Amino acid sequence: MGNNTKKLVISGITILVFILVLYLFLPFIFMGSAAPFFVIHNHDVKGHEVAVEVFDQQNKSIINETYSLESEGDFSQARPLSLRFHREKREYIFKVTMDKQITSTVKIEIPHSHTLVDIWLYSKNYESGEIVPISMETESIV
Template sequence: MGNAAKKLVISGIIILITILLLSISIHFMFRGPAAPFFVIHNHDIISHEVTVEVFDHNSKPIVNETYNLEPHRDFTKRRPLSVRLNREKEYTFKVTMDKQITNISTMEIPGRKTSVNIRLYTKSGETIPYNPNREAIPILVEIVEWM
């Protein structure tokens, strides 16, 4: 291969990379960043250990991680690459708190601006309609739409 041919191949590769980067930049400029995959909110006055397992529609594990949340703190999990690239919309969340209380919920995440909120000890009136007779809910899993 001659020197001129090598320069032509290198120039072509540089042009392709430039076009790819430009198209990705334009994509994010108009659509904005994706919402987090999930957010854990600890509304309690004590710390909790939370294990979050997420499975796709084929029961393939996507996330299996344990977090220690201090009182009144949040944890945000970015969307894994497999979720960002996949068109799947239905996921099963298995949330276990302090190795004792478990909530299993199947959630539909229809788009990039939709996320899952995992709330520990949510009190009536915080995210659900007020009811003075309702006690705090140990684990509440819900869908939230980001603007």
């Protein structure tokens, strides 16, 4: 290979790497880092053990963890690295079990990496006024 050909190949690779870096990191420059994957809010005066299992679109378990929450405490789960860069809508199934007794399973659509899932323990339903043991909803933090 000639000296000019080597320079051309190196220049081409450098440009491709630069474009790839821009593609991956430009959204973070304008929108900030990704939101946590989910946040558990315990609104009860008692502490609880909460098991969270999350399944992806292929029904593969991507998170299966148990957390201990203090009374009226919160816990934030960081978004797995593989989920920080997606830009399209994805559906997940969240299975939340509290104190090995009460289970709620919900299919949730997460539109982008700046949307988190709020998991509420013993929160008040504002429409009916009743206390719900486990409820889940999405929240966008853009």
